[in-house]
Amino acid sequence: MTGKDGGAPLEPIGNSPVVILVRPQMAENIGTTARAMANGGLFHLRLVAPRDGWPQDRAWRTASGADRILEAIEVFDTVDDAVADLHHVYATCPRPRHIVKQVLTARGGAAELRAATRRGLRVGLLFGPERTGLDNEDMARADGLIRYPLNPGFMSLNLAQAVMVMAYEWWLTEDETPSRELMTNETHVATKGELENFMRHLLAELDECGFLRNEQKKPGMVRNLRHFFTRGEVTEQELRTLHGVVTELSHGRKIRQG
Amino acid sequence: MTGKDGGAPLEPIGNSPVVILVRPQMAENIGTTARAMANGGLFHLRLVAPRDGWPQDRAWRTASGADRILEAIEVFDTVDDAVADLHHVYATCPRPRHIVKQVLTARGGAAELRAATRRGLRVGLLFGPERTGLDNEDMARADGLIRYPLNPGFMSLNLAQAVMVMAYEWWLTEDETPSRELMTNETHVATKGELENFMRHLLAELDECGFLRNEQKKPGMVRNLRHFFTRGEVTEQELRTLHGVVTELSHGRKIRQG
Incomplete structure (x- = not known):
């Protein structure tokens, strides 16, 4: 990916999952989403029917420098158009009801995304509008639903926070940092x-x-x-x-x- | 915890970790931090020397209903005061340099927090100011540093996002949701x-x-x-x-x- 400014990409992008914001309402959330994506090594962002159109200056103000993700954004009219070239699509969904579907945790979903990309498949993640989330028609297009294990007593999850959790889990699928390690910097552990x-x-x-x-x-x-x-x-x-x-x-x- | 409004707590709180924002700059971030904490089942919030004082209306506007966390906030002048009654303290830190310290991943840190609380110990998590992060004096007071495995090419992590990752990992330490499961709702898997x-x-x-x-x-x-x-x-x-x-x-x- 090279942004409109012609600069180099933030990172090698490879075949990383496409984040698809469906009917996003607030341009600020598109910016904070881009920032969260960059944190976790996700770089492809698509919008389906953004409420206020695209581009929007306010997104750049909240992206904290993740500008190239915003500049490469692709906009579509429908979810069908936005996922047409992808092989697997997962939909994030806090409280699915009355549907028969595979439901994955964020971690389980990230593992499947990674496994699919290793097979050369193109994958995407659907996130719904801020107030209402994805509707039943959107979810019917997904291979699986991703529902985060989080406090059921307080389910109000900000859009960029939702993207952050998936970006973080995506990054962890290839991370091998030991869970605890003494950082000694210039010195050494004594014998x-x-x-x-x-x-x-x-x-x-x-x-x-x-x-x-x-x-x-x-x-x-x-x-x-x-x-x-x-x-x-x-x-x-x-x-x-x-x-x-x-x-x-x-x-x-x-x-x-x- | 019962807020000033005398209502019931959001959730049973028990001995969950205390989140300590050190010299936070933006009241909005205190509100979004409270929201992220509620998502992951963290309820004790302390502030050390908030730049604009406390309380601040702007925090309530961004907390999305996590008001009782804001209402129960304790404010301290120094990190020493804020951690005096705690047994273990971990400091979040993106790029520690020139120090000798245990460094943990977010997941490793959450596991230690959970293990300590199971022993009846009171634990805390330090998060630094938005621009500068924790300083060397703050980190010297911590039992360990928590550094998230995230894209090293884009380290700009929003304060509430940083809290969200720890809150999410804290919640997962006791979560047993299967990573993939067919949700059948009213029907059943066919024989x-x-x-x-x-x-x-x-x-x-x-x-x-x-x-x-x-x-x-x-x-x-x-x-x-x-x-x-x-x-x-x-x-x-x-x-x-x-x-x-x-x-x-x-x-x-x-x-x-x-």
């Missing part, structure tokens, strides 16, 4: 030898100042300190700081002791 | 016997009208039809409709044939 070196320093000073004078309690106290210092990973840099802390605290005492 | 009954009807009519007249090709054609009709689940209601379709199509032919 057990480095930690033990610090523990010897600490215990020697604690012995000298009398903190461990109760020989009966001493082994337990030492073990508790070890438990504390092994609870999380410690870095080399932090051990240097801790060595300094122990040295300086001891130094003050030694000076006072003359 | 194999009911499907076979329809296939017999269809094949009998196809035999009669001559569609299967090529005896060599007939077994393959019948198998292909079976493959099609077993590709997705079929409901009893749909089989009744299909029976009707076959009967009516055949009826027209029979009348013409006199």
Whole structure:
């Protein structure tokens, strides 16, 4: 995709899902939708019969720089036209009633979208108008409905928020970030030898100042300190700081002791 | 939580995580944050030094009815004050640099929040100001940083969108919705016997009208039809409709044939 300004695309786009806003009412929401799409690596946006026509300046003001998505927007008169070149279409829908349809979670839907694009199929996601959502005719054109698991006691979901959840789940289908990881930046996690070196320093000073004078309690106290210092990973840099802390605290005492 | 209006809470709140907006700039974003929180079952909102003070009418206008969250907001002067009664605090942060810290995904963070609350601990989530994000002093007070896996080529994430992602992941930690399920509403999935009954009807009519007249090709054609009709689940209601379709199509032919 190259926008009207002729610039390079935000990202390689490939065969990513097409987001289709059906009869959107507020141009601001088209802009915030584009922003949410860019966050999650979605770049193809289509509009079906936007209430106020297209383009609308207000969309650019809320897109936070996702301009190329707006500039490449395609506008259609009907849902049938907007999905004609796609192979699979999913419709987002908070409360489907009286219909027989596959219903997927956002995560389940994202997985199917990814699987289909890997097969070379073109896929799309339908989002309904702000107030009413998709109507029964729109949903009858979809391969499945996507219903987010969210608080049933408060279902008022902003259009761009709805797009954000799908964009986020789409991005996660290929993300391999570990769920928890110590970021060490310039330093490194300390080895057990480095930690033990610090523990010897600490215990020697604690012995000298009398903190461990109760020989009966001493082994337990030492073990508790070890438990504390092994609870999380410690870095080399932090051990240097801790060595300094122990040295300086001891130094003050030694000076006072003359 | 009961709002100033004395009404019932939106949902049982229990020990859900506290969302803490640090130095938020726009009252509109406080309102949209409350809306996103309600979507994901988060109800405790705290503000640290909101730029324009609190309360602000503009927040109510963007909260779409999540008023009780706004009415129960607690305001603090410092992050230290806002987290003093909490046991674990996570800080959301798009691009942490030069610090040594546990970094979690949104999903990993939500899992830890849930695990901590199950232990009876009170937990909180820090979100920074719109333009700058959390500063280094704020992050130094957190047990871990939460960084969303999202498109690194477009990192401009709206504050309420950031809250939405965490609220959504929080809700999912206790959600057991199957990722794909046929919603049948008033009807039921047909048994194999009911499907076979329809296939017999269809094949009998196809035999009669001559569609299967090529005896060599007939077994393959019948198998292909079976493959099609077993590709997705079929409901009893749909089989009744299909029976009707076959009967009516055949009826027209029979009348013409006199």
